[in-house]
Amino acid sequence: MRPGATPSPLAPLAGVLLRGARGLAILLAVLVAAEGLIVLFGVKPWYVPRPSLVIGAILATPEPYVQGFLRTLTETLMGFVSGALFGIATGVVFFRAKVLKELIFPIFVVSQTIPVIAFGALVVLWFGNTLIAKAAISFYLTFFPVTVNTLLGLESVDPRQEALLRSFGAGRFQLLRRLQLPAALPQIFVALRLASALSLVGAIVGEWFGDTVGLGVLLLQGMYNENVVAIWAAIAMCALLGTGFYAVVAAAERALVFWGAEQ
Amino acid sequence: MTTALPHAPWRLHYTKRKGARLPVAPAHPGAASLARDDAAPAATRGLLDLSGLTKTFGAVTALDGFSATVEEGEFVTVVGPSGCGKSTLFNIVAGLEEPDPGSAMRFEGKSVHAADLLGRVSFMPQRDLLLPWRTVIDNAILAMEVEGTPRREARAQAEKMLPEFGLAGFGQQYPHQLSGGMRQRVALMRTFLFKRDLMLLDEPFGALDALTRTMMQRWLLDVWQKNRRTILFITHDVDEALFLGDRVLVMSARPGKVKLEQKVDLPRPRPAEIVISPEFIRLKRTLLEAIEEEAMKSFLAPGAA
């Protein structure tokens, strides 16, 4: 391993493309196999429809799916970003002020045991049928794991490293910026990966409270119109969104936390 | 085949800040004044003067009346069994922990609290504690950055020191790409770049294998010889303490105090072979005898090592 001997900058891109192509090929194979099995065993379409029907349904009226995808993506992102920022902020605050942590953290814990879906009416009451309403639910599901992991990450910083920086004359802010936050980053990212899935759940559930656009709406319509093809079409879009978003967060993690769990 | 590393000509550029002084010529104070006379004028008491340092953690008394003086430019080594309070001593001198009331510390002739020492001594802890998200260079300049030195300037200074620390070409590597010996040298470089009169090295080579450690010792002496700084150096290893130090402080088992103070009158520069010279062996025997019974005390206690 010679210093400076970095591999070609194209190598990772090629790797990603290769993996993407392989994944696509496998997906295609699975779909074809499913189609074959369903036809072979004569499975009724209202149990499991043929993949070709599902794809056909999306292609027949692509706009609601595309619009729904974009809308749900927007809500998810709003909830995710606000939840992540709030989670990190509260994590830092709780880390700094133990009193606040001891007073408020139990309330956070209890808040997470409440099924929001029971409060559809309240959510609409408070936020209306706006993007904010979905983002709020998404936020509510997202922030907690981030708070917990930020706190955990900050608390598990090596005290010897803290002592070292203090011996250099570092104050609280310097400690936070140069040591504690970077050291907590791997732990924070574990939560962010989790939160990427949760924020999507929040957006979808939020759309069940009387909305017109979004993957959650499509899912609900499919369900209550007993249109199994539409349900699968909506699930496929959710999968696309979920996988994509997770992949982006995971890629960000790999880029930012390149040193891994080393230490 | 004898000396380990290329010696790039670099010099310490002391920044003029609170009480920093230019490095003085090698002090070698001969028989250091071991009498601790409180009436004597401050100037004769050296760079650092500790008297009656005591520290208790709940039920555990880590230090109990530790007293010692370190002269400017001196290389003092401290040996003692595991858990005898060596790191506690350093934490106090680095300003991280206040000693119990009744302890007295003087630094550069002035009476100080531990907290006053924060940012005024250059401290290297027991493990390298490199930050995994920083490159070699950026780890090395960490202390300077905290001080407020602009990054560009700090990096430029560090870059120049890489060869002397055997790290030429490794500036952009990350810690996980380095061997244990190299990591330790980065940590040492960080300590050297934090230019203070007093350096505290807490078992810097403890995690290294015996051979790498020998190499590092020789190299450290080389570096020190050319850039005389006052060093207080903790080790478990009697050979190391004798090979490096002008003076060896042997600590008693917990609670730690000075059990024996041994001047090391070996000539400098010290060749590797010195460890098998009769004089070295005589000193070693003295130290081993003093240490033996202390070591026994902590050997069987659970949680000690």
Added chain:
Amino acid sequence: MTTALPHAPWRLHYTKRKGARLPVAPAHPGAASLARDDAAPAATRGLLDLSGLTKTFGAVTALDGFSATVEEGEFVTVVGPSGCGKSTLFNIVAGLEEPDPGSAMRFEGKSVHAADLLGRVSFMPQRDLLLPWRTVIDNAILAMEVEGTPRREARAQAEKMLPEFGLAGFGQQYPHQLSGGMRQRVALMRTFLFKRDLMLLDEPFGALDALTRTMMQRWLLDVWQKNRRTILFITHDVDEALFLGDRVLVMSARPGKVKLEQKVDLPRPRPAEIVISPEFIRLKRTLLEAIEEEAMKSFLAPGAA
């Protein structure tokens, strides 16, 4: 103040299983036959005979033509720089890894594959690797349990050995309640309880501080003296290699092979002070010279230590 631990009278009870033999009287084969003559009858080649052991991992050649013989009852120490392939050697002899084709191994006079050795030698790895959810006793009997010894019986045997290992009263403690030295003794006890003719100890004291390590060395010699087993012992530390071994094998830097084979003609039992005897120092000088250049090779390589 001289000997470290109480010596409870315990004896090894060898179970009669595949090729296990009763311990023989101290072998001390004088000048071990260093000539490796393939035509010589198997019986004269000792307990373990390795010839031309080679092992490559992808592009890395860890061992390249390592040859050595270990006699029954002998204490052979192996020194070599970090990364020279010492652990690789042990992994092969423990049966964990097959050497490359062309390597030859004989154990108890018979030609064997590495896999044949699984469960036939008693292996202690570089770190203690105690299982945190098992008590001291249960950690010690792990190997016996795997063998199929009923727990009650195994525990009873282990219980009897606790005092000799300085663990009396600690049988029901968990590893996290012990000091580093005690943990290492538990690991050693586990190794001793797995009664096999050949013991492989991979730097058992590497993680200990220098003083604790010295204690452990003396104690190991005591235990070994009374329960003669064949031991192959890896270390980085020349003092340790000489203090413990009947014979020292110095390995070259990677790829590892035997660079020097040194008989240690120091009398046994060896007192602690032997390390400052002229004879010891003469041997040490010889070894250091041989090692020096090997160590230099691996000193600057990243990822080596």
Added chain:
Amino acid sequence: ADPVPATLRLKWLPQAQFAGFYVAVAKGYYKAEGIDLTINPGGPNILAENLVATGADTFGLSGGLDSVFAARDKGLPVVCVGISHQLTPFVFVVRADGPIKSIQDFKGKKVTTWFTGANHVLKAMLTKQGLDPALVDIQPQQVSVTPFVDGQIDVITATRYNEFYTIKTRMGEEKLRTFVAEDSGVTFPRDTLIVSETTAKEKPELVKGFLRASIKGWKDAFADPKGAVDAVMKVAPTLDRAHQEFMLTEVQKLMTAGKVKEDGLFWIDMDAVKITQQLFLDAKVIAKPVDLDATFNRSFLEAIPLADRRP
């Protein structure tokens, strides 16, 4: 003047059962009345009464008399200003070749229904036919009709416009037998238009304008069903067109039944209301009779010329 912003909260997801409102929006009938109307769909966990009572929505097309009574009973200040479906919108379906030929045959059979009002209709029917509801195995009905199609249940509840269509397309209409509530003298008008007491009191013109535009929209929808379904499918493009067209014709039957021919669309038939209230009192869904005069207000409808209201 600028149009006044207002919202209509539906009881359910966008479908042709609400076509008239969508047509009225599309044709600008609300705009013409000075109302900038937004239609908000309903969903499984929100209740129009609640949102209208709190002022989150201006108008509501709520579940029906059942939920209006429940809301008033709980003190929600909602006022019913019109009733859409004049007849019970659901039927009870059995297999034509099965053992159930009459309501008496429900005895001991597995019957599923919605526990949101339909269960009371079922019980009333059974009681009227002299069958003790306790002798029937009544269970909550799930979203899907598949258990009925697969023969796991004997009687299923179906809205004439939704579930019935699904069952019919899966099994064929000739394989089915239906039981209608009105045949047992039970009636259960549903899909009520509601406003809050505040709106009723302070913005009567808004309510009148809304009703006028809505009626116009519905009349257009009946006149041009294809265009009306287009308007709905613009909002919910994944819907099945054939189903929606069927739905519109069924809804037309429900909306134009009873006294509507004389009294006009959305007419509140107080006799039917009283029958339904008695049903709820009997079932103990509401603790005491509600103030019918405060709950039902026909004045807004009556302000619109009868000719305009007639279908």
Added chain:
Amino acid sequence: MSARFHPSRATQRGILGMVLLVAVWEGVARGFALPAYTLPSVSAILGSIWDHRQVLFAAGAYTFAEAVVGYVLGALIGIVLAVVITLVPMTRNAIVPVATSINSVPVVAWSPLILLWFGIGMPSKFVMVALAVSFTVFVSALAGLDRVDRRSVDLMRSFGAGRLAILFRLRLPTALPLIAAGLRVSTVRAIIVAIVTEMLGAYDGLGWVIYQAVLQVDFVKVWSAIFVASAASLLFFGLVGFAEKRLVFWK
């Protein structure tokens, strides 16, 4: 030391925080005379819990049963899959992508299909909860099993241990802390998923009570059911956390 309950300062503060919250809630609800459909007062909710204690307890028990069965099912599936992967490494490349892609769809999105396939009785809740729990447990179990020190495995092998002996004596105990952590965080999810599924179709349970109460405009009852749900979640969380402390004593 007396046997009485001496809460730590953290516990005292936690209780104080909750009390403050309740006081503010009660104050706001009463002070602004908020109607129940906006925000009922805590006292009204507690009163309603007492009034409906039988119904709520029965519904709570029903939901708890669904959650626990689904939870156990999901935990077993997760652990077994992870163990299969460690015993037969070849299966990793098949199991991990399939599990990940199923998980990339939010659990709630599966609910329409699960209700369709398994009906609105308990089985659909078991499946939904299992779905939600299994992946978390699977991921943590796999991480735990993978975390095993290769050198420890080698040590066991050198004793002559086979795959199963290594699994039971080494891998599973090593993975236990992570598995237990995964199990602990899954508890609350299990209850919530059971409730959410109930709200979309059920014969009984807290979600069913909530759904009915919403339609009957009984918001105090909605809140009562939520309080009970919250208590059930905390209980489940506490029980598993307690078991974890006992089981993973060496942490």
